[in-house]
Amino acid sequence: MLKYALRKLLLAIPLILGVVTFIFILVELSPGDVADKFFTPDTPPEVRQAIAAKYQLDQPAIVRYGAMMKNLVFFDFGRSMAQERPVFDIILETLPNTIILSAVTLLIIYPTGIVVGSLQAIRHNTPVDTTLSIGSLLLFSMPGFWLALMLQLLFGFYWTGWIDDQIAAGVISAELGGFLTIPLSGMQDPMLELVGGTSTEIFIDRIKHLILPGIAMGLASAGSTARYMRSALLETIRQDFIRTARAKGLHERTVVVKHAMRNAMLPIVTLIGLSFPFLVSGAVLIETVFAWPGMGRLILTAIYSQDTPLIIACFFVFTVLVVIGNLLADIAYAFVDPRISYD
Amino acid sequence: MTAITKTRSDTAPPLSRAGLALPGLGHLLLGEWVSGLGLLLLDALLVGAAVSGFPRIGEVLVPGDAGISIHAVLALGTWPILAGALWFTAYRRAFPRPLTDEEFNSNQQLFLRTLTRHRTGMLGFYGVLFMLLLTMLTPLIAPFDPDMVDVGTKNLAPGGAYWMGTDGFGRDVFSRLLFGGRISLMIGFVAVSIAATMGTTIGALAAFAGGTVDRVLMFLTDGLIALPKLVLLLTIVGLFRFQGPWGIFLIIAILGATGWMGVARIVRSQVLSLKQQEFVQAAQALGLSSTRILFRHLIPNALAPVIVYCSLAIGSTMLAEAGLSFLGLGVPPPTSTWGVMVADGKDALRNAPHVAIFPGLAIMVAVLSFNLLGDGLRDALDPKLRGH
Numbered sequence: 001m002l003k004y005a006l007r008k009l010l011l012a013i014p015l016i017l018g019v020v021t022f023i024f025i026l027v028e029l030s031p032g033d034v035a036d037k038f039f040t041p042d043t044p045p046e047v048r049q050a051i052a053a054k055y056q057l058d059q060p061a062i063v064r065y066g067a068m069m070k071n072l073v074f075f076d077f078g079r080s081m082a083q084e085r086p087v088f089d090i091i092l093e094t095l096p097n098t099i100i101l102s103a104v105t106l107l108i109i110y111p112t113g114i115v116v117g118s119l120q121a122i123r124h125n126t127p128v129d130t131t132l133s134i135g136s137l138l139l140f141s142m143p144g145f146w147l148a149l150m151l152q153l154l155f156g157f158y159w160t161g162w163i164d165d166q167i168a169a170g171v172i173s174a175e176l177g178g179f180l181t182i183p184l185s186g187m188q189d190p191m192l193e194l195v196g197g198t199s200t201e202i203f204i205d206r207i208k209h210l211i212l213p214g215i216a217m218g219l220a221s222a223g224s225t226a227r228y229m230r231s232a233l234l235e236t237i238r239q240d241f242i243r244t245a246r247a248k249g250l251h252e253r254t255v256v257v258k259h260a261m262r263n264a265m266l267p268i269v270t271l272i273g274l275s276f277p278f279l280v281s282g283a284v285l286i287e288t289v290f291a292w293p294g295m296g297r298l299i300l301t302a303i304y305s306q307d308t309p310l311i312i313a314c315f316f317v318f319t320v321l322v323v324i325g326n327l328l329a330d331i332a333y334a335f336v337d338p339r340i341s342y343d
Numbered sequence: 344m345t346a347i348t349k350t351r352s353d354t355a356p357p358l359s360r361a362g363l364a365l366p367g368l369g370h371l372l373l374g375e376w377v378s379g380l381g382l383l384l385l386d387a388l389l390v391g392a393a394v395s396g397f398p399r400i401g402e403v404l405v406p407g408d409a410g411i412s413i414h415a416v417l418a419l420g421t422w423p424i425l426a427g428a429l430w431f432t433a434y435r436r437a438f439p440r441p442l443t444d445e446e447f448n449s450n451q452q453l454f455l456r457t458l459t460r461h462r463t464g465m466l467g468f469y470g471v472l473f474m475l476l477l478t479m480l481t482p483l484i485a486p487f488d489p490d491m492v493d494v495g496t497k498n499l500a501p502g503g504a505y506w507m508g509t510d511g512f513g514r515d516v517f518s519r520l521l522f523g524g525r526i527s528l529m530i531g532f533v534a535v536s537i538a539a540t541m542g543t544t545i546g547a548l549a550a551f552a553g554g555t556v557d558r559v560l561m562f563l564t565d566g567l568i569a570l571p572k573l574v575l576l577l578t579i580v581g582l583f584r585f586q587g588p589w590g591i592f593l594i595i596a597i598l599g600a601t602g603w604m605g606v607a608r609i610v611r612s613q614v615l616s617l618k619q620q621e622f623v624q625a626a627q628a629l630g631l632s633s634t635r636i637l638f639r640h641l642i643p644n645a646l647a648p649v650i651v652y653c654s655l656a657i658g659s660t661m662l663a664e665a666g667l668s669f670l671g672l673g674v675p676p677p678t679s680t681w682g683v684m685v686a687d688g689k690d691a692l693r694n695a696p697h698v699a700i701f702p703g704l705a706i707m708v709a710v711l712s713f714n715l716l717g718d719g720l721r722d723a724l725d726p727k728l729r730g731h
Contacts, residue, residue, distance in 0.1 A: 018566050023578065030582035141658065141711035143665050146685055146703035149692060157693050281573035285666050289689075299574060300670065303581035311578065315570075322569045 001334065005327060012323040019319045020072065020312055021065075027308050028061050054079075068312070077313035082305040087313045090298065095317065097187060098294035101217065101287070102279050104210050108218030109225055110272060116222070117229025118261055124234060132226065139223035145285040148216035152289070155212060156184040183209050185291040213290040217282050221275065228271065232264040266337050273329020276322050355439055362433030369436050377462050381469030382429060388476055389425055392418070396483025403482050415482040422483065425476055457723040464719015470712025478525040487515035489522040490677060498695035508697040510687055516701055519679060524705060527680045530595050530664045531657040531713075537599025538660075539653050542606025543642060549607070550614035551637050561611070568604045573666055575601055580672045590675040594667070598660055605656065606649055613645035647724040654717035658710035665706050681706045 071078060077087035116136065120129045139147075160181055167177040183189065189205050197205070236242065237260050245255045283296035291297075295314060302310035334340040362369025367382025396403055396418070404415045446452060458464055477484070486504070493513035501508040507516035549560040567575075576597065585593040617623060618641065626636050667673040668682030669689075676683075681702040688699025 014562075015566055015569065018562075019570065026579060026582060031584070137711060137714065138707065141714055142707045143662055143669075143682070143685070143703060143710075145666060145669050146699070146706065149685065149689055149699055150703070153692055153696050153699075277569065277571040280571035284573055284577065285669065288670065296574075300577065300581075303578055306582070315574075315578075318571055318574065319569065322571075326569075 001331070005331065008327050008330065009323070012320075015323065016316065016319045017069070019315055020069070023312050023315045024065055024068065027306075027311065030306075068309075072316065077316070078309035080302075080307055080310045082302070082307040082310070087309050090310065091295075091313055091317060094293060094295055094298045097292065098280075098283060098287075098296065101210065101213055101283065101292060101294055102276075104214040105217040105221075105279060105282075106272065106275070108214050109221045109275070110268070112218070112222040113225025114229050114261075114265065114268065117226040118233055118256075118264075120226065120230040121233035121237065121264075122256060129230075133230075136223035136226040139219050140227070142220060144216060144220050144282050145289055147219060148212070148286050148289040151212050151216055152184050155182045179204075182211055184212065185289075187293060213286050213292055216289070217279070217286045220282075221278065225268065225271065229264065229268060232267055233260060236260045236264040266333070269332045269336050270329045273325040273327070273332065276325035277318075280318050280321065355437055360437045362436055363430070366429040366433035369433055377465045377469070378459070381465065381472070382432065384469065384473055385425065385429055385476065388473065388480065389422070389429065392422060392480045392483040395486065396480075406482075406488070412482060418480050418482045421476065421479040425480075454723050458719055461719040461722055463715045464722065467712045467715025467717070467719055470708065471716055474524065474528060474709055474712065477521065478528055481521040481525060485515075485518040485521045487518040489514060489519040489679070491515075498691060498698070500695070501697050507701045508695065510684075510698045511691050511695070516684075516698060519684060520681070520701055520705055523679045523681050523684055523702065524709075526591070526674060526678055527661055527664065527682070527706070528709065530591075530598065530674075530680070531661040531709075534595045534598035534602060534660050534664075535653050535656045537596060538602035538656065539606050539649060541600065542603035543610050543646075543649060545603065546607035546610030547614050547637060547642050547645070550611040550618065551633070551641065557611075560607070564604045564607050567601070568608075572601060573663060576663060576667060577670060577672050580667060586675050591678055594664075594674055598664060602656060602660060605652060609648050609652055610642070610645050613648065614641050617641050617644050648721075651717055651721040651724060654713055654720055658713035658717075661706060661710055661713075 068078070075088065077091070079085065080087050080090055083090060116132055120132050123129050163172070163177045163180055166172050167174050172180075183205075187206070187209050188202070189209075192202055192205055237256075242255060242260055245259045246252075250259075280296065283292075283294055284300055285296070286292070287294045287296040288300065295317065299311065299314040301307075302314060356373060358372040359369035361372050362382075365383070366386055367379045367384075369379075370376075370382060371379030373379075400419075404411055404419075406412050406415070442452065458468070486506075491514060493509075496505070496509045496513040498511055499505050499509040499513075501516075505515050505517065507520065510516055510519070545560055545564070549557040549564075579597055579601075580594060583593075585591075623636060623640060626640050631640075664673060664680065665682030665685065668680050669686045671686065673682055674680055684702035685699050685706075688695070688697075688702070691698060
């Protein structure tokens, strides 16, 4: 297993190098000199030269490519041109935020998808199945950023307005109302630490900020996971070993949960690892709507400001994430299915 | 054979003749409610276009000083074709053409029968058809100029003359939705056509050539699949900033050029398995050239799953385009798509939620239709699933 993982990681190196090279060529081909945005027509020539030399912009592309590749080996991504500090520090600040949001998203996608899909398969061709099918298809066909906006509208404006009315009418206390209000954007309440909130308060605040982005990112994929789970379970239920389990006189719940669902869930495990590219793509839009300071918004600002080192570093991180996701999927698959062996 | 011929009906029940009065009525009376409602919806489109467009036909044909509008001419041409197609469908349902047993059991008829019996597939089919015709007939239907700015009618709620209200510039949301849909749908279709052509060529080439060519092409395919598609798209679009009248075509080309990998994988695996079959050996024994075998024997037989994939891909491409436009990296202004419209609405979400709600719903309905159609096509084209 360890050998297999190492081989996979080694095979990933050409992929990562290929991606970085591809993006480097893209940036080089793109119109407009990257150096231009530092200068105005009045910039003195010596300042120009100093800045160009600082970012090696005065050297030919192939030299810069060589230097970049050499530095990448040591995880040195260079300095961000727009933010004037090492790219590595920026990534280190941003990546955890994305990982938190992705983890919450995965926690929403898979339990929801598996439960809904199983329910549909067990109640196959009943109104329950049809309703949930329509629901997951709708979610699956919905633009994620639009769902995010609708959640903001629903929880931000209508829900908050309703709570304010209740507080004004004296039905609930202001404290409870404050607790029930869901924040619309950002990662935390900046005031809370200033006014000296307790760690519990800060923790609850963090969780509350995760609710809407997590739901917005998770629901669409939960729809497709449910579709997948439904067909997988329907397939499994038809098989002979389920008939055997029923013939043994096992309780229907035991048959479904212990025998059918366990086997139907095997392919789903692989899906988790393979969903990383989609998570990153979704993150760009959702993080923009909810002002979440993660990798998606980082690459967007990097692109807007033509910040070459930052763009390349982001792609580096994304590719590494995808490779790790694939590897985790393989390992998880071998872990849940003893028949699989990679040696 | 008897089991199949039993279900044949070359004579339609008399109820189906109601369709001759109003296409769709016949289907509906026979209990084929999806086709019936779908056809009635298209009837409504036909009548709506006539009622809205014909009284002001001069204004529609010559909208400004720019002379005759080509879109209006196309719309005027579409109207009689749609009317003819609707009544022809009703006529065929009322007086079906007698089929020989051979015709009845042909692959084509089998496909048509399976698809028309697939309820959700037909729902998707009529949804797609409705959207396409709606965008074709747009100049006749749209009550206002989609780009007419009027601060006097800013952010009006839906109702009255403005069916879906107005946006922050006083522009009619309904008219903008119709005109934006033309672009959104066109992007979906053209980009997926490009992707399908590229993917089929690359996949077939990889499988047919084998060896190093296969390995290089598949490394490229797997590498591109691994990248988050939207991020790649917005990097390319963001770095190159396509402006001017050709900007939209470059966006379409890029959406196509980043979407071929799925098709390439499907076609490759299909061709790999087809290559081993006897009819290919027979073709080789007959002395046919490799190109002829590839293009006349292998690729056509590999296309069924590609068609299914494309139907689903149109939906996801429209979603990708909407996402790009939402981030401000989509089609260059003044062209508007549904994604741009949602982005326009996000700033006035509290005061005028309808500006963002309607275009989002439109995207959802369009993508849903393509997904349903794709599912239906899969069931109708896949012989293994037939009969389930």
